[in-house]
Amino acid sequence: MKVAVIGGTGGQGLGIATRFVVAGEEVIIGSRTLEKAQAGVDKVKELQGDVKNVKAATNPDAAKEADVLIMTVPLAAQKDTLLSIKEGAAGKPLMDATGPLESCIGGSATRCLNLTEGSAAQRAQAILPDAKVICAFNNISQTWWMQLEEPIDCDCLICGDDKDAKAIVTPLIEKVPGIKVVDCGMLERASIIEKITPLLIGLNIRNKCQFGGIRITGLDKGRVCK
Amino acid sequence: MKVAVIGGTGGQGLGIATRFVVAGEEVIIGSRTLEKAQAGVDKVKELQGDVKNVKAATNPDAAKEADVLIMTVPLAAQKDTLLSIKEGAAGKPLMDATGPLESCIGGSATRCLNLTEGSAAQRAQAILPDAKVICAFNNISQTWWMQLEEPIDCDCLICGDDKDAKAIVTPLIEKVPGIKVVDCGMLERASIIEKITPLLIGLNIRNKCQFGGIRITGLDKGRVCK
Numbered sequence: 001m002k003v004a005v006i007g008g009t010g011g012q013g014l015g016i017a018t019r020f021v022v023a024g025e026e027v028i029i030g031s032r033t034l035e036k037a038q039a040g041v042d043k044v045k046e047l048q049g050d051v052k053n054v055k056a057a058t059n060p061d062a063a064k065e066a067d068v069l070i071m072t073v074p075l076a077a078q079k080d081t082l083l084s085i086k087e088g089a090a091g092k093p094l095m096d097a098t099g100p101l102e103s104c105i106g107g108s109a110t111r112c113l114n115l116t117e118g119s120a121a122q123r124a125q126a127i128l129p130d131a132k133v134i135c136a137f138n139n140i141s142q143t144w145w146m147q148l149e150e151p152i153d154c155d156c157l158i159c160g161d162d163k164d165a166k167a168i169v170t171p172l173i174e175k176v177p178g179i180k181v182v183d184c185g186m187l188e189r190a191s192i193i194e195k196i197t198p199l200l201i202g203l204n205i206r207n208k209c210q211f212g213g214i215r216i217t218g219l220d221k222g223r224v225c226k
Numbered sequence: 227m228k229v230a231v232i233g234g235t236g237g238q239g240l241g242i243a244t245r246f247v248v249a250g251e252e253v254i255i256g257s258r259t260l261e262k263a264q265a266g267v268d269k270v271k272e273l274q275g276d277v278k279n280v281k282a283a284t285n286p287d288a289a290k291e292a293d294v295l296i297m298t299v300p301l302a303a304q305k306d307t308l309l310s311i312k313e314g315a316a317g318k319p320l321m322d323a324t325g326p327l328e329s330c331i332g333g334s335a336t337r338c339l340n341l342t343e344g345s346a347a348q349r350a351q352a353i354l355p356d357a358k359v360i361c362a363f364n365n366i367s368q369t370w371w372m373q374l375e376e377p378i379d380c381d382c383l384i385c386g387d388d389k390d391a392k393a394i395v396t397p398l399i400e401k402v403p404g405i406k407v408v409d410c411g412m413l414e415r416a417s418i419i420e421k422i423t424p425l426l427i428g429l430n431i432r433n434k435c436q437f438g439g440i441r442i443t444g445l446d447k448g449r450v451c452k
Contacts, residue, residue, distance in 0.1 A: 143449075143450055144444070153443045154444065157425075184428060184429060184432075192338075192421050192422065192424065192425045193425070195418050195421055196418065196422065198418065199415065199418040199419070202411050203408065203410060203411075203442060203445060204445075206409070206411060207445040207446075208448065209444065209445050210447075210448075211443070211447040211448075212443070212445055213443040214441065214442055214443065215440065215441045216429060216438060216439070216440055217437070217439040217441055218379055218380065218435065218437030219429060219435050219438055220433075220435070221435055221436075221437040222434065222437075223369075223434065224369055224436060224437075
């Protein structure tokens with residue numbers, strides 16, 4: 001599958017891109033300029049050798065070519081970046097990993113901003129109504145993505161309004177060793193999922209750690225009536 | 227330790243009370259009337275036989291006698307119940323399990339209300355400034371509490387402003403088999419912790435299940451710099 005990582009030159013984007021390269025997907029690293037995207041590709045190749053399944057493109061070109069898109073940009077760049085890929089994103093699953101953290105406005109990454117739409121993923125859907133937006137990847141730390149020698153000990157909580165899009169991305173995400181996808185329902189669930197990120201960042205700070213994550217338990221235990 | 231379960235006659239309160247009875251603590255089930263509290267005690271004895279370490283009291287008397295308090299009341303009863311135990315709660319750890327769910331106002335238990343104070347636990351602290359309020363138990367389903375033959379596969383996320391109070395309740399909570407306490411920091415973290423509950427309720431509904439819970443992972447993995 002052709003996977004575009006839009007804004008894929010930061011730590012989170014490069015980590016996600018590298019994991020999908022390792023998984024054997026065709027990865028396109030997108031950035032505002034081709035030069036920056038190519039620098040991202042070079043970094044992946046520093047880690048993985050001269051792999052053939054990663055290439056660079058501008059964000060609009062990456063979006064047009066790919067089957068599924070992953071957004072890894074800071075909140076302040078989310079709107080402009082989304083508008084720049086409007087054409088390519090139409091009709092495609094678009095996984096949004098944008099964290100609406102207070103650090104976006106010079107505050108603490110342990111706190112969330114309250115966005116008008118309810119969450120960054122809902123904001124993405126409002127900006128690109130033709131894309132099939134899925135909230136994903138929010139709760140997996142950047143450090144986990146780059147810890148390539150280990151499976152990731154964290155669930156990937158997703159939500160979105162398009163069931164088919166979720167059915168496409170679920171097996172893709174689960175190609176990354178260790179990750180289990182937990183479908184939390186409609187896109188409005190992003191207002192909760194995104195808030196878990198600052199909780200985990202706070203736990204990382206308290207525990208001098210970079211790997212704080214979550215697992216959902218008990219969903220296979222059925223019901224018991226007492 | 228003497229543990230008062232204030233408003234301990236509903237499903238969650240009785241489940242918590244029963245688990246602490248099994249753990250060997252001195253449990254006082256509190257209610258608005260002594261009769262209702264006694265009915266709660268009778269139910270615990272139905273499950274556990276004629277145990278000696280559980281008794282009934284009105285909420286104010288239970289609060290006065292106990293070393294630590296657990297609040298298990300609906301949001302609509304939180305304020306009046308807290309005011310009724312003001313005297314007994316002063317200076318004591320008070321674990322608040324109140325869920326600010328939309329179901330309190332005839333809506334869905336999969337959605338949260340936005341309270342002025344930020345969370346139900348912060349509201350409890352505002353109502354009783356002399357109590358040492360700790361947000362606790364929110365993410366553990368009622369069904370888990372009553373599944374007495376099994377350890378509970380869920381972490382207990384807590385937060386609060388008083389470190390000493392958290393140090394008192396942590397080993398107490400961990401007497402319940404399976405539960406690990408995760409200290410998430412200051413009381414304002416309750417605004418996130420309490421929101422995980424409606425996420426889990428939604429997952430339970432989606433998965434036809436009653437045991438949805440969470441585990442925090444990775445906090446012992448330290449840091450890795452890439």
